Amino acid sequence: MNSNPDRALRPVALATIPLxxxxxxxxxxxxxxxxxxxPTLTATENPQEVTAEQFGHSWPLTVDHGxxxxxxxxxxxxxxxxTDPDGTVYALNALEENAGNADISDISTGSVGxxxxxxxxxxxxxxx
Numbered sequence: 001m002n003s004n005p006d007r008a009l010r011p012v013a014l015a016t017i018p019l020x021x022x023x024x025x026x027x028x029x030x031x032x033x034x035x036x037x038x039p040t041l042t043a044t045e046n047p048q049e050v051t052a053e054q055f056g057h058s059w060p061l062t063v064d065h066g067x068x069x070x071x072x073x074x075x076x077x078x079x080x081x082x083t084d085p086d087g088t089v090y091a092l093n094a095l096e097e098n099a100g101n102a103d104i105s106d107i108s109t110g111s112v113g114x115x116x117x118x119x120x121x122x123x124x125x126x127x128x
Contacts, residue, residue, distance in 0.1 A: 041054045041118075042121070043118065043121035043122045043124065043125040044125055045122075045125050045126060046069060046070055046122050046123070046125045046126065047067045047068060047069030047070075047081075047083070047122065048067065048068055048069075048122050048125065049065065049066075049067055050065065050066060050067070050068050050115070050118065051064060051065040052064040052065065055114060055115070055118075058114040058115075059114075059115075060108045060109055060110045060111055060112050060113075060114070060115060061082075061084075061104075061107050061108055061109065061112075061115070062107045062108075062109060063084045063085060063107060065085060066082050066083055066084045066085060067082070067083040068080070068081070068082055068092075068115065068118060068119045068122050069081045069082075069083065069119075069122065070119055070120070070122045070123035071097070072123070073095060073096075073097050077095055078093070078119075078120060078123045079093070079095050079097040079098055080092035080093045080098075080116060080119035080120070080122075080123075081098065081101060081119075082104060082115065082119070084107065088102050089101045089102065090102045090103065090104040090106070090107065091103060091104060092104055092112065092115065092116050092119050093116065093119075
């Protein structure tokens with residue numbers, strides 16, 4: 001019986017090295033897969049203008065700008081919205097108060113998570 005745990009792990013470690021080299025060599029961990037150009041703004045008002053340029057790679061919409069807003073419902077829950085340049089209001093979260101608004105997936109090309117996260121910060125900004 002082998003009482004040296006390091007010796008037992010050595011084959012596993014040696015087998016892992018070629019796998020890591022192959023994955024990094026073929027671009028599986030390429031820096032472009034993890035962009036660093038997220039939102040460059042701070043919520044200062046409610047509602048707040050936002051642009052694709054401010055969100056960089058994280059911008060998920062087919063329009064290049066709009067307005068993010070937050071209202072609290074009677075229970076104190078945030079009702080998050082995005083208003084496009086044409087004035088259409090889209091729901092950023094699924095609350096009853098957003099039922100009459102358009103679905104944000106109608107104009108999204110990917111995850112609206114960064115936009116939704118920013119909308120929560122707008123909730124804390126002073127209403128205009």
